[in-house]
Amino acid sequence: MARHGGSLEVKTTVLLKPGYHVNSNTPSESYLIPLRLTWEPGALEAVEVVFPKPHMEKYEFSDVPLSVFTGDFYLVTKFKVAPNASSGPGLAVGKLRYQACNNNSCLPPKTVEVKLPVVVQ
Amino acid sequence: MSAFHSRWLVAVGIAVSLVLGGCNSSKSVRAASTMPDKDRKPAPEFELKDADGKTVRLSDYKGKVVLLDFWATWCGPCKIEIPWFIDFERKYKDRGFAVIGVSMDEEGWTVVKPFVSELAINYRILQGSDATAQLYGGVEALPTTFLIDRDGRIAATHVGLAGKDDFEDGIKLLMARPSAGLPGRFVPAVLFGAN
Numbered sequence: 001m002a003r004h005g006g007s008l009e010v011k012t013t014v015l016l017k018p019g020y021h022v023n024s025n026t027p028s029e030s031y032l033i034p035l036r037l038t039w040e041p042g043a044l045e046a047v048e049v050v051f052p053k054p055h056m057e058k059y060e061f062s063d064v065p066l067s068v069f070t071g072d073f074y075l076v077t078k079f080k081v082a083p084n085a086s087s088g089p090g091l092a093v094g095k096l097r098y099q100a101c102n103n104n105s106c107l108p109p110k111t112v113e114v115k116l117p118v119v120v121q
Numbered sequence: 122m123s124a125f126h127s128r129w130l131v132a133v134g135i136a137v138s139l140v141l142g143g144c145n146s147s148k149s150v151r152a153a154s155t156m157p158d159k160d161r162k163p164a165p166e167f168e169l170k171d172a173d174g175k176t177v178r179l180s181d182y183k184g185k186v187v188l189l190d191f192w193a194t195w196c197g198p199c200k201i202e203i204p205w206f207i208d209f210e211r212k213y214k215d216r217g218f219a220v221i222g223v224s225m226d227e228e229g230w231t232v233v234k235p236f237v238s239e240l241a242i243n244y245r246i247l248q249g250s251d252a253t254a255q256l257y258g259g260v261e262a263l264p265t266t267f268l269i270d271r272d273g274r275i276a277a278t279h280v281g282l283a284g285k286d287d288f289e290d291g292i293k294l295l296m297a298r299p300s301a302g303l304p305g306r307f308v309p310a311v312l313f314g315a316n
Contacts, residue, residue, distance in 0.1 A: 029197075031194055031195055031200075031236075032195060032197075033195045059197065060198075060282065061197040061198040061200070061201050061282055062197050066197075099195060101196075101197065101198070102281075104198050104281040104282035105198055105262040105263060105264065105280065105281035105282065106193070106195070106196040106197065106198060106199070106262065106263050107261065107262055107263075108193075108225065108263070109195070109227070
């Protein structure tokens with residue numbers, strides 16, 4: 001629930017399968033696909049997405065440690081209610097873009113939708 | 122009503138479970154256990170474009186041993202293997218061998234061409250597609266590499282980063298065998314349900 005003129009923080013929890021990592025939002029190599037969470041315009045305007053501190057991990061296929069996330073972690077999106085937001089129920093839709101690898105192979109980049117029901121009062 | 126700023130932390134937010142399919146360990150067939158002839162299946166035919174826009178078919182390579190590598194510019198393990206494949210192409214191309222790299226980059230030649238130039242890749246690169254990957258069993262993880270014998274049959278499959286010797290031993294083994302001249306060596310894509 002959000003109030004006109006108000007703000008809101010939403011935690012998005014990410015659960016990674018053991019043995020896999022995703023590149024962080026600030027990968028250490030330019031060829032790596034970063035983790036991104038973006039939100040479509042709507043009743044809520046995303047002001048900032050806060051990522052956790054990444055790990056620096058060394059893998060067999062890389063000469064340098066890579067900036068990654070592993071295991072369970074969460075992202076926090078700071079929203080403000082849009083000035084022209086209509087009162088009542090709505091849906092904030094986000095897209096989480098990630099690319100995961102294990103120690104010797106990589107899976108294609110994927111985008112998953114994140115849906116947040118919201119009621120503006 | 123004055124502006125009211127409130128901060129509501131949604132403690133239990135949205136959980137996104139990235140339940141990843143695919144392999145979590147390298148599945149590699151050592152050259153010594155390269156599939157016996159009787160177990161080898163025909164490599165599916167494909168038609169893909171190279172960097173010059175030319176259409177390339179697997180059947181263009183009939184009679185040659187082919188190392189078919191599915192890769193992408195964002196794939197770290199792939200970057201380890203590519204210099205090995207450059208070496209193989211250089212050493213064996215005059216002995217009836219060829220490397221074909223199939224890029225699975227969604228961004229296409231925009232990212233692939235600079236990468237090919239940077240790594241001085243000396244073998245043919247084609248722009249792949251999901252349809253092509255499906256022909257070869259889905260190619261869920263990269264790199265996925267196939268060794269194809271002179272009769273167009275898959276002799277070995279490597280999923281994930283493998284050892285250079287694993288590939289080279291297999292290539293030498295396959296190069297030592299002449300083509301058996303088997304008919305219908307390349308299976309048309311249509312038989313695999315391709316659109």
